[in-house]
Amino acid sequence: NQIIQNFSDTWRICLISQVKNAQANFHLNVDFTQNLNQKALEEIVNKVKNFQKHYECIIYLPNTSIPTQDNINSEDIFDQYQLQKQINMNPCLLTANLANKYLTSNGVIMFMGNQSSFTQPLYDKIAFSLIQNQVNFLNLSMGDRETIDIDSFSLNLLQNDIEQEDNDQQNQYKQITQFIRRWAEGKSRPISGTFIKFNKKKNQYYPELI
Structure with missing residues (x-):
């Protein structure tokens, strides 16, 4: 994972996932379907x-390994919703719960939307x-400092799911993770809840705040 690789040089990393990563210092296997x-x-x-005991940055990464193709008339719409809730909403809610407990003052929680x-x-x-x-709602909730127990920043980084060439996708990930690390370190952060x-201009990616 590009994000873990970009933090592994100086950060201590706790990874909550069913998939191990050798660059993480601590791996906690959680089956969110249970x-x-x-x-x-x-x-x-x-x-x-x-x-x-304390964390400077907590990041929610969505599970995109299970494709979803359904519409409101699909016979399995409730099964699909339950599956997406288990693999994406449950870990997202856990991320917010842990952030409210263990983020440091001026720490940041990031949702990958x-x-x-x-x-x-x-x-x-x-x-x-x-x-x-629902992920978007959590970002807004965590971004409202009057409603949570910590003085933290909350950001939702909206990923583009348009198919790209492998090289271009790797370049995109590399540049975006540089922004993620910069914000994690408290540099040039956007307003909480943003x-x-x-966007891409030539070969450079830059953030647009919404």
Whole structure:
């Protein structure tokens, strides 16, 4: 993962995922398709705290490995919604919960959202779009400093899901992760609760605040 690679030189990284990454200092395997009840949450919270008591930056990365193709008339629309809720909304909600507990003062939580579902209706991805809008709501909620327990920043980075050539996609990821690290380090941060999309001019990507 490009983000982990970009932080691994000087940051201590806690990764919550079913997929391991050798560059992470601590890996916590959580199956989000299983019921994440109060007991399970307490176990996760304790393990995260045992690794490190405070975090400067917490990032939510969506699970895009399971494609979604459905519309409001689909027979399996409720199955698709439940699946997207498990693999994307549950980890996103966990991210926000952990951030409210362990982010340092002036720390930052970043949600990796979806640009298409933010800007237009996706009639062939109803379940996915509903979940993405819940992610957007969490960003707004965490960005309102009067409603949370920490003095933190919340950002939603809207990813472009248009297919690209591999080289161009790698270049995009590399440049975007540089912005992510810069904001994580407190440099030139946008206003808390901001939505951000990345535009391209020639071979350079730059953030546009929405």
